[in-house]
Amino acid sequence: MTDLASPARPAARPAYRPRSRVVTFVTMQPLGTAGLAIILLMAFAGIFAEWVSPYDPVINDFVAMLSPPSLEHPLGTDAFGRDILSRLIYGARTALAIGFISSFVGCTLGAAVGIASAYFGGRTDLLIQRFLEILLSFPIIVLALVVVAILGRNLVLGIDVNLICAIAVPIVPRVARVIRSSALSIREMPYIDAARAAGYSAPRIIFRHMAPNVSAPYLIMLTAYVAQAILLEASLSFLGLGVSEPLPAWGLMLSGSSSDFYREAPWMILFPGLAISLAVFAFNLFGDSLRDWLDPRLKT
Amino acid sequence: MRARTLLAAGAVVLAGIVPAAAQETPVRGGTLNFSIAAEPPTYDCHASSTFAVIQRVAPHYSTVLKYEPHKYPNVVGDLAQSWTISPDNLAYTVKLHPNVQFHDGSILTSSDVKASYERIANPPAGINSARRDSMVKLASIETPDPLTVVFRLKEVDVAFLNNLASPWNCIYSAAKLKENPDFPARNVLGTGPFKFTGHVAGSHWTGERFENYFRKGHPYLDGFRAITMSTSATLNALAGKQVDAEFRGFSPPERDRLVRDLGKDAQVFEEPWLLHMLVTFNNEKPPFNDARVRRALSLAIDRWGGSASLGRISLLRNVGGILPPGSPYAATEEELVKLPGFGKDMAANRAEARRLLKEAGQENLSFTLANRTIAPYTANGIFLIDQWRQIGVKVDHQQLELAAYFSSMSSGNYEVIVDSFTDYSPDPNTGVIKYISTDRSPQAFSRHTDRKLDELFDLQAKTTDKVERRKLVRQLEARAMEQAYAVPFLYWHRIVVLNKRVHGWSMSPFHMIYQDLGDVWLSPAS
Numbered sequence: 001m002t003d004l005a006s007p008a009r010p011a012a013r014p015a016y017r018p019r020s021r022v023v024t025f026v027t028m029q030p031l032g033t034a035g036l037a038i039i040l041l042m043a044f045a046g047i048f049a050e051w052v053s054p055y056d057p058v059i060n061d062f063v064a065m066l067s068p069p070s071l072e073h074p075l076g077t078d079a080f081g082r083d084i085l086s087r088l089i090y091g092a093r094t095a096l097a098i099g100f101i102s103s104f105v106g107c108t109l110g111a112a113v114g115i116a117s118a119y120f121g122g123r124t125d126l127l128i129q130r131f132l133e134i135l136l137s138f139p140i141i142v143l144a145l146v147v148v149a150i151l152g153r154n155l156v157l158g159i160d161v162n163l164i165c166a167i168a169v170p171i172v173p174r175v176a177r178v179i180r181s182s183a184l185s186i187r188e189m190p191y192i193d194a195a196r197a198a199g200y201s202a203p204r205i206i207f208r209h210m211a212p213n214v215s216a217p218y219l220i221m222l223t224a225y226v227a228q229a230i231l232l233e234a235s236l237s238f239l240g241l242g243v244s245e246p247l248p249a250w251g252l253m254l255s256g257s258s259s260d261f262y263r264e265a266p267w268m269i270l271f272p273g274l275a276i277s278l279a280v281f282a283f284n285l286f287g288d289s290l291r292d293w294l295d296p297r298l299k300t
Numbered sequence: 301m302r303a304r305t306l307l308a309a310g311a312v313v314l315a316g317i318v319p320a321a322a323q324e325t326p327v328r329g330g331t332l333n334f335s336i337a338a339e340p341p342t343y344d345c346h347a348s349s350t351f352a353v354i355q356r357v358a359p360h361y362s363t364v365l366k367y368e369p370h371k372y373p374n375v376v377g378d379l380a381q382s383w384t385i386s387p388d389n390l391a392y393t394v395k396l397h398p399n400v401q402f403h404d405g406s407i408l409t410s411s412d413v414k415a416s417y418e419r420i421a422n423p424p425a426g427i428n429s430a431r432r433d434s435m436v437k438l439a440s441i442e443t444p445d446p447l448t449v450v451f452r453l454k455e456v457d458v459a460f461l462n463n464l465a466s467p468w469n470c471i472y473s474a475a476k477l478k479e480n481p482d483f484p485a486r487n488v489l490g491t492g493p494f495k496f497t498g499h500v501a502g503s504h505w506t507g508e509r510f511e512n513y514f515r516k517g518h519p520y521l522d523g524f525r526a527i528t529m530s531t532s533a534t535l536n537a538l539a540g541k542q543v544d545a546e547f548r549g550f551s552p553p554e555r556d557r558l559v560r561d562l563g564k565d566a567q568v569f570e571e572p573w574l575l576h577m578l579v580t581f582n583n584e585k586p587p588f589n590d591a592r593v594r595r596a597l598s599l600a601i602d603r604w605g606g607s608a609s610l611g612r613i614s615l616l617r618n619v620g621g622i623l624p625p626g627s628p629y630a631a632t633e634e635e636l637v638k639l640p641g642f643g644k645d646m647a648a649n650r651a652e653a654r655r656l657l658k659e660a661g662q663e664n665l666s667f668t669l670a671n672r673t674i675a676p677y678t679a680n681g682i683f684l685i686d687q688w689r690q691i692g693v694k695v696d697h698q699q700l701e702l703a704a705y706f707s708s709m710s711s712g713n714y715e716v717i718v719d720s721f722t723d724y725s726p727d728p729n730t731g732v733i734k735y736i737s738t739d740r741s742p743q744a745f746s747r748h749t750d751r752k753l754d755e756l757f758d759l760q761a762k763t764t765d766k767v768e769r770r771k772l773v774r775q776l777e778a779r780a781m782e783q784a785y786a787v788p789f790l791y792w793h794r795i796v797v798l799n800k801r802v803h804g805w806s807m808s809p810f811h812m813i814y815q816d817l818g819d820v821w822l823s824p825a826s
Contacts, residue, residue, distance in 0.1 A: 058685070058686065058689070059686065059689075060609075060682070060683065060686040062605070062608070062609035062612075065609070065612070065613070079613045079679075080613075080679075080682055080683075080686075152704070153698060155696060240673045240699065244697045244698065244699045245678055245681060245682050245697055245699070246681075246682045246685055246686070246697065247697075255532075256675075256678055257553075257613060257679070259532045259535075260551060260553045260554055260557070260613070261553055263557070264553070
């Protein structure tokens with residue numbers, strides 16, 4: 001008898017399960033994850049401020065004015081007896097809304113200008129770049145101050161559209177320069193030549209074929225400029241050119257009567273300052289991690 | 301009476317220091333550095349009503365009369381060597397000092413006084429005269445000789461001497477006004493103790509001693525430098541001795557901080573202020589052309605509560621009607637609480653306010669409150685918005701820089717605005733001009749016409765019997781508060797902190813007098 005032994009089966013290999021991108025990001029970028037967690041926490045607080053905050057942020061309560069941190073008011077109260085924690089929570093809404101929208105508007109316009117400048121090249125590129133250099137010669141805060149001083153205020157759905165413009169304008173040239181440099185190499189790719197040869201229009205080539213290929217630097221800058229926009233909004237509010245009292249905004253909480261009472265009530269400036277620092281820190285951490293994550297050179 | 305006591309007290313409180321200007325021998329020399337929190341929208345005294353102008357230009361100009369230093373409200377001569385009043389109170393004859401020079405060397409004569417006052421009373425086309433209403437009784441100005449001016453009135457004006465002492469009524473050169481009636485708006489040429497040497501917008505304003513100033517021996521200072529800076533920067537600059545003074549005023553916590561930082565180098569002056577905040581409704585814009593809406597918004601304001609709370613953190617303190625509390629023609633507290641918006645039962649006031657809004661169909665009222673960006677306007681705005689929230693009114697707070705603020709106010713580009721008013725005298729003739737019809741008073745920004753109010757105003761102005769006049773003022777006040785075209789909020793409490801080395805300056809209940817700096821001198825820095 002022939003022992004017909006059944007052929008040995010190779011040991012079963014575990015099924016390939018691609019790790020979710022989120023899990024990989026969390027594992028590979030713990031600091032970025034921490035930044036993202038802080039951002040999500042602030043976004044949650046801002047979106048659900050009505051339910052999360054212990055008090056209405058604009059109600060005056062002179063009985064509780066300048067109260068130190070306590071169980072009743074965990075972060076104390078300001079000169080009008082307004083709860084600082086509630087104002088910080090609502091302030092997160094202002095900061096994130098203005099930060100995200102300004103950064104999105106500024107980065108998107110900057111990306112469009114940068115790609116168009118790279119695609120058309122020649123005299124168009126020359127003119128656009130010289131104009132951007134003029135804008136870049138102004139410090140970011142000065143340019144924002146000029147824009148906000150010229151435009152004044154224009155509230156739409158409770159958000160100052162002109163403030164968003166003031167913050168977005170200085171972002172445009174900075175983003176345009178970076179995106180242009182990426183777009184210049186993409187312009188030389190064969191598929192762009194092919195698209196040209198096929199007779200596609202310039203807008204189609206720009207938006208369909210070039211724009212998706214600069215999404216990595218675009219996303220990184222979008223995140224980085226949210227932090228910058230939050231800081232700019234806080235600076236403008238501190239200077240009295242941003243959000244107006246009694247709306248809660250972190251920069252505004254640092255100005256006005258806070259400076260009068262910095263000795264008697266240091267919590268009036270301490271906590272808004274911490275909130276601004278934490279938000280900027282979180283966005284910078286997340287932005288840096290995103291850059292590392294999306295850049296293939298850094299992955300190796 | 302608390303209010304009466306406040307004004308009567310008029311106390312000078314010093315941080316352990318007694319004012320000894322009268323006993324000390326002034327020292328010549330030095331430059332006074334002081335700060336101002338706002339930029340001047342014009343250089344023209346006649347057109348302006350803000351400290352940002354007068355605290356800069358007053359050292360360059362003279363007036364016919366002036367308030368006696370340290371003895372407010374006594375009036376003494378400035379350009380006037382002497383003056384007489386006719387028995388019928390209709391002619392004021394002023395003799396001027398001889399050989400008074402303008403800063404360009406030209407000699408001041410009675411025609412300069414005449415041209416200046418005619419510009420105030422009847423400004424040429426395109427020229428703004430903020431106090432034109434105070435001159436409505438002026439019939440003519442005669443100049444029988446170069447040193448004599450005769451002001452003839454159409455009817456008795458019991459406050460006319462105050463007009464002649466007004467710091468706003470600067471005397472300009474008639475020749476310059478003839479060349480260009482708007483000359484003072486962008487040029488400074490007066491006969492005051494200091495010559496204008498420059499203005500860098502947003503930075504500073506400077507003046508140097510006018511050697512040919514007509515008051516011999518004055519001024520003591522070599523010059524002055526008014527530096528534009530925010531209140532928070534001023535606090536640091538005063539504490540760090542980079543500036544010597546700020547003449548407008550500080551809040552109680554700011555005073556405490558400065559006294560702590562400056563220690564024995566601090567001098568503190570406190571006095572009730574003639575300055576008050578108003579809420580002005582644009583009566584040309586619906587729904588503010590409806591008296592029920594205006595009255596409801598006035599009723600919702602807890603003035604007494606605001607006094608107690610805002611008094612701890614800002615310059616706002618005393619409750620008053622259309623005239624400063626404690627002044628001769630002001631309402632007493634008993635009279636005040638009977639006026640709409642001044643009652644102490646806030647639950648009842650707010651219920652009535654809601655009823656009026658419902659009746660007017662404005663239960664969901666929302667509007668924009670225009671305001672300035674400086675203290676205590678911001679605190680005022682925050683408080684008002686919270687008060688109106690309590691009757692269901694939503695308010696957007698629009699804070700404007702000075703030029704934009706005045707532009708909005710004068711052009712009527714606002715719905716409701718936080719306004720303020722102060723005058724050099726609490727006399728009703730000049731003190732209630734915010735409340736009479738806009739066509740009678742350029743300072744009444746409420747854009748309303750009420751002939752009954754105007755009639756009462758005119759009647760009280762020519763009533764020499766004080767008791768009768770007081771009754772008329774009460775009627776005027778009751779009418780003004782019922783109609784609520786503009787309503788008073790709180791009166792300020794003035795707190796000035798100077799470096800101890802500043803001498804000769806006079807504290808007063810009005811921050812725009814005693815600012816010519818002619819008597820001010822500096823002791824050497826410690």
